[in-house]
Amino acid sequence: MATSVTAPMVGKILKIEADTGATVEEDDVIIVMEAMKMEIPVVAPAGGTVKTIKVEVGQSVEAGEELAEIE
Amino acid sequence: MESAILSGALGLLDGMFHLAPGQVVMMAIAGVLLYLGIRKGFEPLLLVPIGFGAILVNIPQAELMAEGGTLRFFYDFGIRTEIFPVLIFIGIGAMTDFGPLFSNPKIIMLGAAGQFGIFLTLLLALALGFDKLDAVAIAVIGACDGPTSIYVSSRYAPHLLGAVSVAAYSYMSLVPLIQPPIMRALTTAREKQIVMEMVQQAPVSKTTRILFPIVVTIVASIIAPLGTPLIGMLMLGNLLRECGVVERLKLTSENEIANIVTLLLGLAIGGTMAADGFLRVETLMVLALGLVAIGLDTVMGVLFGKLMCLFTRGKINPLIGAAGISAFPMAARVVQREGQRYNKKNHLLMHAMSANAGGQIGSVIAAAVMLSVLKGMGII
Numbered sequence: 001m002a003t004s005v006t007a008p009m010v011g012k013i014l015k016i017e018a019d020t021g022a023t024v025e026e027d028d029v030i031i032v033m034e035a036m037k038m039e040i041p042v043v044a045p046a047g048g049t050v051k052t053i054k055v056e057v058g059q060s061v062e063a064g065e066e067l068a069e070i071e
Numbered sequence: 072m073e074s075a076i077l078s079g080a081l082g083l084l085d086g087m088f089h090l091a092p093g094q095v096v097m098m099a100i101a102g103v104l105l106y107l108g109i110r111k112g113f114e115p116l117l118l119v120p121i122g123f124g125a126i127l128v129n130i131p132q133a134e135l136m137a138e139g140g141t142l143r144f145f146y147d148f149g150i151r152t153e154i155f156p157v158l159i160f161i162g163i164g165a166m167t168d169f170g171p172l173f174s175n176p177k178i179i180m181l182g183a184a185g186q187f188g189i190f191l192t193l194l195l196a197l198a199l200g201f202d203k204l205d206a207v208a209i210a211v212i213g214a215c216d217g218p219t220s221i222y223v224s225s226r227y228a229p230h231l232l233g234a235v236s237v238a239a240y241s242y243m244s245l246v247p248l249i250q251p252p253i254m255r256a257l258t259t260a261r262e263k264q265i266v267m268e269m270v271q272q273a274p275v276s277k278t279t280r281i282l283f284p285i286v287v288t289i290v291a292s293i294i295a296p297l298g299t300p301l302i303g304m305l306m307l308g309n310l311l312r313e314c315g316v317v318e319r320l321k322l323t324s325e326n327e328i329a330n331i332v333t334l335l336l337g338l339a340i341g342g343t344m345a346a347d348g349f350l351r352v353e354t355l356m357v358l359a360l361g362l363v364a365i366g367l368d369t370v371m372g373v374l375f376g377k378l379m380c381l382f383t384r385g386k387i388n389p390l391i392g393a394a395g396i397s398a399f400p401m402a403a404r405v406v407q408r409e410g411q412r413y414n415k416k417n418h419l420l421m422h423a424m425s426a427n428a429g430g431q432i433g434s435v436i437a438a439a440v441m442l443s444v445l446k447g448m449g450i451i
């Protein structure tokens with residue numbers, strides 16, 4: 001079952017920390033966002049394999065937007 | 072002839088002979104302020120001119136704060152008239168987006184709770200034997216709001232201005248150190264981990280954004296007329312921003328006006344830091360009480376957050392109460408960082424921003440309310 005990693009707030013993608021295919025644990029940082037001039041680490045809601053990364057560095061995202069999928 | 076040259080040369084050394092130990096100490100303190108501003112990034116926009124002004128005023132025989140002196144001119148023109156802090160507020164209003172307030176109006180209440188520390192500190196300062204007006208100026212440091220503190224102290228306790236502004240601005244930068252221990256101590260492990268629902272950026276209509284500064288000004292000023300210059304200018308700046316038809320005035324307010332006034336304000340505050348006025352036990356007590364005031368604000372904010380948590384059956388994380396002070400957006404960032412420390416999936420930033428925006432307005436209103444109450448009691 002795929003789990004999505006979603007943006008917790010409006011902001012910009014600063015760094016992508018996990019590659020597609022990488023194995024991640026719950027609470028591992030997948031993506032670092034920037035909001036209100038602050039770095040916000042977005043973590044994996046559950047452990048698994050990163051299936052897809054749906055955003056690019058520099059992209060603006062809305063709250064709730066899907067950033068990546070974990071399987 | 073030789074003797075004339077000799078006494079002329081001695082004239083150059085004259086300053087050296089008049090350098091009092093206190094002035095040397097003050098120059099060292101000014102050096103620390105410059106260091107904090109330049110190397111540590113603590114409110115450099117204020118601390119650099121304050122520190123430099125403090126060096127200038129402690130140069131023997133230069134008499135920059137004497138009648139007709141350069142710093143004295145800035146002081147008389149901008150601080151004695153209270154015009155500098157008031158002008159700064161136009162700039163702050165033009166820079167601030169009060170949008171986060173509308174997305175969760177309940178949270179504004181935290182911006183009010185975060186101000187109770189001011190009143191507790193007022194009582195404490197009175198109990199310690201400070202003069203009533205001095206106690207008022209000290210308590211306002213707890214608003215964690217530089218211009219408000221400067222406004223109140225220039226009006227009611229000008230001899231404390233240097234100490235009060237140094238306390239207000241340096242503690243504002245120290246919020247990330249002062250708040251977390253208090254937040255940790257007051258919340259349970261379970262409360263710290265409460266995940267709050269994501270803030271959906273509700274589109275706020277332009278009419279609401281335009282009416283907001285006007286309505287707040289009228290309502291707040293009628294309740295607390297003594298705060299009208301502050302809240303009025305803050306909201307004027309915000310109206311310039313939100314109405315969308317005076318982009319030039321908005322840009323000038325947030326750039327040129329804010330920058331010029333900040334520079335002159337900083338210099339004039341530095342000018343109040345002459346050795347004989349600043350090197351007193353009183354100054355240390357002001358610094359200590361200011362720290363207590365900010366701590367008490369945080370305590371009250373978090374406690375009120377716990378109360379809201381109780382009433383909403385655990386939907387509000389009490390940590391966001393710490394953002395109910397005016398230090399914007401530092402306090403909100405502290406909350407985000409602390410929240411994520413206990414639950415990596417928890418993002419409190421946007422909720423904390425709402426409380427923080429509330430705190431910005433709250434601090435001005437709290438100062439105004441305090442002044443109006445004291446006026447009612449016949450104290451001022």
